[in-house]
Amino acid sequence: MTEMLFRKDAYLKDAPALVVAHTPEGGIILDQTIFYAQGGGQPGDSGTLVWDGGELAVATTIKGVENDIVLVPGEPSGLPMIGAEVRQSLNWDRRYKLMRMHTALHLLSVVVPLPVTGGAIGVDKGRLDFNMPETPEDKDALEAELNALIARNLPVSETWITDAELEANPGLVKTMSVKPPSGAGHVRLVRIGAGEDQVDLQPCGGTHVAKTGEIGSVQLGKIENKGKQNRRVNVLLVS
Template sequence: MTRQLYHEDAYARTAPARVERLTPEGGLVLDASLFYPTGGGQPGDSGHLAWPGGRMAVATTVKGAAGEIVLVPAEGETPPPAGTEVEQTLDWDRRHAHMRVHTALHLLSVVLPLPVTGGAIGAEKGRLDFDMPEAPEDKAALEADLNALVARDLPVSEDWITDAELAADPGLVKTMSVAPPTGAGHVRLIRIGDGGEQVDLQPCGGTHVRRTGEIGRLRLGKIEKKGRQNRRVTVHLEE
């Protein structure tokens, strides 16, 4: 199982690692990954690896078997052999944008407290699909509420509970389409706010900013009808 450095410190931009193996498809598995693998609507990280006499661009990162994380080389790149000591470097601007958008979508689920049926994260915008038969009457008020949560500069932290504790409290799960990652015996929770200031707590394996103020101003985009019961709400980073 690959050590998940992005959970230990989502702000780390570089880190050493050792190549454990190459996959038959041409990817490579490190003993510890700074790169977040595609999952939960968040794209896999990109960046590069460097080692004495070599360098390889990482196009994206995906989940492999048995808890492994697989780095996918950019087209035409040659990965280093197993056993090579490498230095990982993230495409930090892209990752940080994903962190801002991901945390913004958690806040969107606060101002629109409805079941979530899907979602996607990008570097400039993100969207959630809601079980929402009718569109919100006042989009401007919704956007104001969202930016008010950002402006409160609430702390964003993580906690862990057991699979059994999650099963006993199913209300923590907002997503109808994607089940939280279970099976390892524990589940990661993302908390926004603390104590009496807590506004959100839900299972999530993605990367997030430390405080909501770091997200910056948000703009609500289209609210589109996607089927009889579903509405898609898009959020844009404004700065």
């Protein structure tokens, strides 16, 4: 299993690693990585690998078998040998925008307290789909409430519970379409705020900013009708 350095520090931009395997498709598995693998609506990271005598661009990152993380080259090229020491570097500007957007969508689920039926996280634009029979009458008020939460600069932290504790507390799960990251005996919860100022707590395996103020101002885009009781709320980063 690849050690997930991004779980310990989502702000790591580069780090050393050892190549432990190649996949039949030409992917690279490292002993530890700062690259987030696509999942939960968040795209996989991109960046570069450099080693003695070579360099390649990482186009995306996906999950492999047995919880390995696979770095996918941008184009066919020579791979570092198994056992080689490499230096991995993120496309940080892209990752940081994804962190900001992912955290903003957590807060969107606070101002729209309805079951989430789907979602996607993009660099400048993201969205959540809600089990929402009627379109909100005042989109501007929702936008103002979301920006007010962001401006409180609330801390974002994590805690862990067991699979059994999650099963006993189904209300923690907001997303109907994405299964919580469980099965390993423990589940990561992402908390926004602390103590009496806590505004959100839900299972999530993605990367987030340390404080909500880092998100910057956001704008609500079009609220789309995606079915009898399904509404899509789009969010854009504007600063």
